[in-house]
Amino acid sequence: xxxxxxxxxxxxxxxxxxxxxxxxxxxxxxxxxxxxxxxxxxxxxxxxxxxxxxxxxxxxxxxxxxxxxxxxxxxxxxxxxxxxxxxxxxxxxxxxxxxxxxxxxxxxxxxxxxxxxxxxxxxxxxxxxxxxxxxxxxxxxxxxxxxxxxxxxxxxxxxxxxxxxxxxxxxxxxxxxxxxxxxxxxxxxxxxxxxxxxxxxxxxxxxxxxxxxxxxxxxxxxxxxxxxxxxxxxxxxxxxxxxxxxxxxxxxxxxxxxxxxxxxxxxxxxxxxxxxxxxxxxxxxxxxxxxxxxxxxxxxxxxxxxxxxxxxxxxxxxxxxxxxxxxxxxxxxxxxxxxxxxxxxxxxxxxxxxxxxxxxxxxxxxxxxxxxxxxxxxxxxxxxxxxxxxxxxxxxxxxxxx
Numbered sequence: 001x002x003x004x005x006x007x008x009x010x011x012x013x014x015x016x017x018x019x020x021x022x023x024x025x026x027x028x029x030x031x032x033x034x035x036x037x038x039x040x041x042x043x044x045x046x047x048x049x050x051x052x053x054x055x056x057x058x059x060x061x062x063x064x065x066x067x068x069x070x071x072x073x074x075x076x077x078x079x080x081x082x083x084x085x086x087x088x089x090x091x092x093x094x095x096x097x098x099x100x101x102x103x104x105x106x107x108x109x110x111x112x113x114x115x116x117x118x119x120x121x122x123x124x125x126x127x128x129x130x131x132x133x134x135x136x137x138x139x140x141x142x143x144x145x146x147x148x149x150x151x152x153x154x155x156x157x158x159x160x161x162x163x164x165x166x167x168x169x170x171x172x173x174x175x176x177x178x179x180x181x182x183x184x185x186x187x188x189x190x191x192x193x194x195x196x197x198x199x200x201x202x203x204x205x206x207x208x209x210x211x212x213x214x215x216x217x218x219x220x221x222x223x224x225x226x227x228x229x230x231x232x233x234x235x236x237x238x239x240x241x242x243x244x245x246x247x248x249x250x251x252x253x254x255x256x257x258x259x260x261x262x263x264x265x266x267x268x269x270x271x272x273x274x275x276x277x278x279x280x281x282x283x284x285x286x287x288x289x290x291x292x293x294x295x296x297x298x299x300x301x302x303x304x305x306x307x308x309x310x311x312x313x314x315x316x317x318x319x320x321x322x323x324x325x326x327x328x329x330x331x332x333x334x335x336x337x338x339x340x341x342x343x344x345x346x347x348x349x350x351x352x353x354x355x356x357x358x359x360x361x362x363x364x365x366x367x368x369x370x371x372x373x374x375x376x377x378x379x380x381x382x383x384x385x386x387x388x389x390x391x392x393x394x395x396x397x398x399x400x401x402x
Contacts, residue, residue: 022112029111030102038104040277045098048284052091055288058295059084064302076142079135080294086132087287093125094280107273112189118273119187122280126204129283130172133211136290137165140218140246143297148225157221161214168210175203201264208257211286215253219246242296249289256282 059081066073097103101118102110110118145158180186180197226240259279262268268275 024111025108027109030105030109030114032100032102032114035102035105037098038102040104040274041098044103044277044281044284045094047281048091048094048288051285051288051292052087055084055087055291058292058299061299061302062295064305065299068301068305074142074146076139076146076294076298079139079142080291083132083135083139083287083291083294086128086135087291089128090125090132090284090287093121093128094284097121097280101273103273104277105273107271110273115189115273116187118276119189122276123187125280125283126207127172127176129287130169130176130207132287133290134165134169134172136287136294137214137218138162139294141165143294144222148222151225154221154225161218161221165214168214172207175207179203204260205257205264208253208260212250212253212257215246215250219244219250239297245296246293249286249293252282252286252289256286 062077062080066077097118100114101121102114103118107115141158141162145155148154148158177183179200180193182196185193185196186200222243223240226243227236229236229239231239256279259282263272263275263279
């Protein structure tokens with residue numbers, strides 16, 4: 001008797017279980033071009049767009065203030081505009097996923113194409129956010145360096161935080177390209193992703209934690225130094241308030257860190273089209289609030305032209321008034337207006353200036369809040385218009401002439 005025996009039970013070509021997410025629900029998948037924007041998507045794009053518009057206004061006032069004060073651009077100015085470019089890219093991404101990705105709807109109602117779009121978009125958004133926040137920090141640190149440059153210990157702390165910011169940026173960029181191989185598994189939804197990627201949860205969590213640490217440290221760093229400025233107590237309080245507004249950036253970073261932890265949970269990953277909204281919202285607010293915070297100490301000259309408010313003079317201050325003096329502080333303050341990237345220029349020229357006599361052109365600014373009589377002969381000054389028309393003054397350091 002010929003024939004073949006039937007395959008044993010439980011063996012042979014077993015059919016893998018079907019993934020319910022790959023089949024449309026009874027009502028069909030959401031069509032983003034026809035369905036209204038989900039209320040969670042509105043919650044995402046609304047606040048971020050509003051603060052992005054405020055960013056553009058603050059940047060415009062910053063440029064205007066530089067023009068009014070007739071000072072050259074510094075590293076802090078270039079860095080904040082680079083941050084704004086990356087922030088614009090982040091803004092474009094959240095509008096893309098809100099309008100074309102059906103973000104906010106339950107994942108079971110979102111077609112695979114839109115799910116993949118959301119995953120790819122926010123994978124790129126993570127790198128844009130890292131770059132934007134890093135350039136905001138570099139802008140703030142360079143501004144603090146300009147204000148407190150003669151204080152050696154403070155400058156060393158600034159350089160350390162600048163190095164930490166650059167190191168964080170490099171680490172995020174390397175992690176972006178090196179975590180998954182092949183690269184497409186960074187946004188893949190297949191079950192074999194862990195076999196091709198490192199610990200994605202740890203990558204995002206460490207990034208958020210270092211973000212928070214850097215923001216808190218930069219917020220605290222200038223506070224003790226602000227009260228050594230030679231200005232009135234009222235002005236010290238006003239300037240401290242302006243710098244203290246960075247607490248809102250720290251809050252956004254802390255709240256985003258919490259949502260990174262929540263989003264990393266497996267149950268939330270299974271419905272990422274809904275759960276990613278909170279993380280994306282606070283990431284966008286962290287960028288926009290950071291840009292505004294970096295511009296606030298610079299824009300009072302322009303804001304006063306529009307608002308004509310005397311209290312804005314309280315947060316406008318010269319960068320050459322300190323309680324601690326050094327023999328080379330005058331030379332450093334004089335070079336700050338001649339170099340666009342003065343922190344690095346001053347590092348390279350400090351050795352030469354310590355050997356040679358100090359003789360350079362010095363530009364002065366008048367500030368009615370400060371006691372500047374030790375720097376400028378007020379009785380021979382006349383009006384500020386007359387002062388502007390005079391020839392540049394030449395300063396000879398008496399300590400170097402004998």
